[in-house]
Amino acid sequence: MKVLVTGATGFVGSVLMPELIARYGASAVSAFVLPEDVIPATWRGAGVQTFDGDIADARAVSAAAAAHSHIVHLAGFISYWKGDEDRLRTVNEDGARSIVEASLAAGIERLIHISSVGAVGFHESGQPADETAPFNWPADILYMVSKRRGQDIIEVAVRERGLRAVILNPASIMGPGDHNSATPHNELYRRISRGPQFGSFAGGLAIVDVRDLVALILKALEGRGRDGESYLVIGANLSYRDVIRRISRACGRRAYPFPIPAPLLIVAGLFLERASRRTGRRPLLTAAYGRLSGWTAYYDNAKSRRDFDHTYIDSEKTVRDGWEYYRDTFGLS
Secondary structure: OEEEEEOOOOHHHHHHHHHHHHOHHHHEEEEOOOOOOOOOOHHHHOOOOOEEEEOOOHHHHEEEEEEEEEEEEOOOOOOOHHHHHHHHHHHHHHHHHHHHHHHHOOOEEEEEEEEEEHHOEEEEEEOOOOOOOOOOOOOOHHHHHHHHHHHHHHHHHHHHHHOOOEEEEOOOEEOOOOOOOOOOOHHHHHHHOOOOOEEEEEEEEEEEEHHHHHHHHHHHHHHOOOOOEEEOOEEEEEEHHHHHHHHHHHOOOOOOOOOOOOHHHHHHHHHHHHHHHHOOOOOOOOOHHHHHHHEEOOOOHHHHHHHHOOOOOOOOHHHHHHHHHHHHHHOOO
């Protein structure tokens, strides 16, 4: 087995790569990264081969895929700002297209495509949705639309061109190992650790431990899961208030997570987006995220538990271990 990992320097990649190196050896693992990405010294020291390029550059991706037997496609972009529409399309859609062409040209034995719960529909009632739920996210939630289109590209290639691929749809990823202090859950750790947290989004979301996602990727590389199938990767369904309560307990802080009505956040998002058009700066909140804050989008993990013979990590442990990693890595300043 020789594995190529795209987006290898991100949160999931930083947890996955050491596991792959330990399991298969550094010579069997390669990374496709952006030219400006910082490559961990441990990878270079172990002899991991890296390929620089843009995930939407079909030639660069094809050159990297050659001589590999498996690909783990982690590269993706998350944003709820309309100003990022072009980048969302380039990374999440054109990137998927590049991966398909590279996989077919190289005769890849299995592609593991990391999609998102955002590519799957949800039930407004809060009932957990499974993989068959029709996509029903609004067209102006651009991240979800781009992930759905990217997944469609993979699924069409499976049906019509014989691509061998398994699709994993993870929930919001938490847990230890995220070296970017600015990601949403690390920002929550920072704010809550500084003092009492007041207010919360009104809805709910699904989360998953990064270690669970990595475990399912490893199982998929070794034959678990069925070609052409998608799998929701879900550790727990929680209200936003419960997420804040869990983080507060882990940090030893108080929390008062009263729900902030979504319409207020939508108005605030619209105002900040208008301001961003003048300043050119990314808004702290968008109208799309304001809408999202009031929805309860829960998902069912029964299929992944069954086909991967997997037991998910308890969400309390996920939050606690994520906090301890944040504290030890970034401190309490």
